[in-house]
Amino acid sequence: MNIDLSRRGFLKLAGAGVAATSLGALGFGEAEAAELAHVRDFKLVATTETRNTCPYCSVACGIIIYAKPGDDGKRRVTHIEGDADHPVNRGTLCPKGAALKDFVNAENRLTQPMIRKPGATAFEPITWEDALDRIARALKDDRDANFLQTNEAGVPVNRWTTTGFLAASATTNETAYLTYKVVRSMGIVGFDNQARV
């Protein structure tokens, strides 16, 4: 590193840890305190590391996600890398896994409920309350109108075929199980998931 350091520049480079070093002992402590106001925090100060799994293929590579609070205070993903401790991928990632950060932070992430009304040419925002109430109302009405309690032979069949549910392929077991309970309890038989394809 070929830099002609001024005293000020030297302190900047030494950064936040300076007070605890021999520089602090040499009497630079006060000067540093004055300088700290101008020095940006070390980038990783508020960063968390979290173990996770790549959501793409079924190799299910171990990953480490780095995140830190964004302007709105919510934690945002800043970096994703392979987990070197993972026995299957041993830290490696493919071209998809290596670009995962841009999946999480994609411009096309959905951020608010939307509704497209019959015949409309665009989506428009709707509140969660209204969206969920509309869905619940529609489910109840359709179920009450079309739920088949017995077949022609009088056998109890308790099935509902006019509403269907297509489940995902990358949700957790826990989401899947909860989805199962909800869909089954209503008697929906048009139930499927991406394993089919």
Add this chain to the structure above:
Amino acid sequence: MTNSWTDIKNTDLVVVMGGNAAEAHPCGFKWVTEAKHHRGAKLIVVDPRFTRTAAVSDYYAPIRPGSDIVFLMALIRWMIENDKVQWDYVKAFTNASFIVKDEFGWSDGLFTGYDEQKRDFDRSSWDYVVGDDGFAVTDPTLQNPRCVWNLLKAHVDAYTPEMVERVCGTPKDRFLKIAEMIGECSSKTKTMTSMYALGWTQHSKGAQNIRGMAMLQLILGNIGVPGGGMNALRGHSNIQGLTDLGLMSNLIPGYLNIPTEKEPDWATYLKSRAFKPLMPGQTSYWQNYPKFMVSFMKAMWGEAAQKDNDWAFHYLPKLDVPAYDMLRMFELMDQDRVNIYFCQGFNPLLAAPNRGKLTRAFSKLKLMVIMDPLETETARFWENHGEYNPVDSAAIQTEVIQLPSSCFAEDEGALVNSGRWLQWHWAAAEPPGDAKLDTWIMAQIFNRVKALYQTEGGVFPDPILNLAWGYADPNEPKPDELAREMNGTALGDVFDPKDAAKMLTAAGKQVKSFAELRDDGSTACGCWIYSGCFNEDGNNMARRDNADPSGLGVHPKWAWSWPLNRRTLYNRASADLNGQPWDPERPIIQWTGEKWEGNDVPDISPTAKPGEVMPFIMNPEGVSRLFSRGMMRDGPFPTHMEPFESPVQNVFNARMRGNPVARVFESDVETFGDASEFPYVATSYRLTEHFHYWTKNNVVNAALQPQGFVELSVQLAEEKGITNGGWVRVWSKRGEIRAKAVVTRRIKPMICDGKPVHVIGIPLHWGFVGAAKKGWGPNSLTPYVGDANIETPEYKAFLVNIEPAVGEAVS
């Protein structure tokens, strides 16, 4: 996968057929590389294209899409003819010696019992002769002409190397070289692994492709052993979990079944699930079905499920058809018989066959609900995108509600990898904007519907009102609560069945495993095969000790594997009749004289004597099946069937189109094309830089492979006047796409039945939303027909035509 990703390093020979692991599962494929480098393993690839897996293989052979059964049956024929059979294994561990009913037979490409009107077989003759004692009759000498082994020999007799050349287009010498390489793995100390994926499943006889290889593996003695197995490389990260949890029309978690109308009561339902052993002294583990089923009903409906109401049996729907799978649902939609449809993290507009039909069907819905972290074409099927989605929005009366959900980085829970490992992950960040966790969304929908039934009443509200919902926050069940529910809980004290004074687990505690489940209502368990994942030891799925003491890639303390943390299924079959490993160099379990122990959790009762209790404990026979009885709709042996759209006729029966028992909807009959109009075979796949339609939303991946294209051979390009990099139009009876042409030597014409057959490869990724260029996918072209057993669509072999196109699409 019967084995795990890390177990692949133990193999001597990898056969990749029906998959392309180097591109589709790159970080798992590294274990093939390990095996090659450290064990001297060889890699064989059989594929219509010279893929990147083929590029690093030791031997490659081309094959016409949809002709795999011929290749596999010919391999079995060659093994038998050349005595490349692991005889001790075949005689003891398969049903080779079982005698089959005299009425069973095969001719003209069809097994006995075919009814052309019903498009179904009467399968009653496809079974064993059962003696007066209730056990199957066998001939251990294999002399009886009606034993499975002799019937198999007769069945595969037609599949000669010449037939392979004629039907598959694979040069005979290439086939023979591969047969020789595979034959070496009949040795007790050499194993082969099969790595396959959607290249085998996406056919109208996909399940039979896989059976063909499973039979070959049994004949070579390669099931249950390290470095062996049938290794389905599942597609998405939790396809395995969603399958295990039974998110399908006809399933209950843990591979239990939704009853049919023919099972109108509990007693009838259980009667056909008695699973009485077919051989003396065998485990027939499904005899425990009632315990798993009652425990599931208790998990679902708690106190409302009691013995005197048959555990709330009528809360479950009863099916009138085998399944309301997605193809049936879209067909019903198209008939105006479906009103509401949910898509949770799924983009069927591009992922289902015959996109034109899907657009039509969706347009007839009253309400579509989307739950997704990203934009999908399905959510915007009504939006006009010029030639990429030429719809008249005003004419589409469907209301669409799009709910923003979290993604993997923002939620906590387990995903099940292809090797059945349940790996827990933690939330790293918060969902953007107002996006919500999927669990919250599902809970909200449920609670609101429940509230409507509480206030208004309505039709049969009982299963909704009584659904077990004992979560600390009813509005947001937590992942650990749900995982504990799947593991199972003792509702009353659970005692040892052999010693009534010995309490195994006290009421209120988590059961240790499914061995503690009971059919008297004293246990609840959401998914019996997961039992043990979150017991009183804690969350075993979150374990992170990556040690591998045996050096065999077992990693027993990393995460948790179903069932019972067992890493290799059927591992009892890795040892001989005395319980000693076939290969002393690769011991996973062995019999000590008193019990089974070793590097993996034994897949058998720990004290089951090796000469008496056979390894395939789930089967009533105790052995594996070379002959699958009446369990598959299209035959007890795989028999050659052409794709529904094929350039050649079935050599066994020129009248037979596709799979003779695959379901075909009347409205789709007219949409199948034939070779006179559509002379070229098309197949679909994805590129290593892309993941289906998701990565369209990712600028990095979209930029890595920006341009939609199709691949074709130099010969076909010359014939049609197509230039490399020029535009082409590709069309089928169902639709058309435009793309750039990649003229490549990786695809070569084949000669089948005396005629040249050209293959066109159509990668998938492109659509009309996202960061990628707009384009089309193969499913604008694919046929609307699925596998006869499981309805997986036939994406891997269909007919198209191609011509040069002028001008670039304006987006």
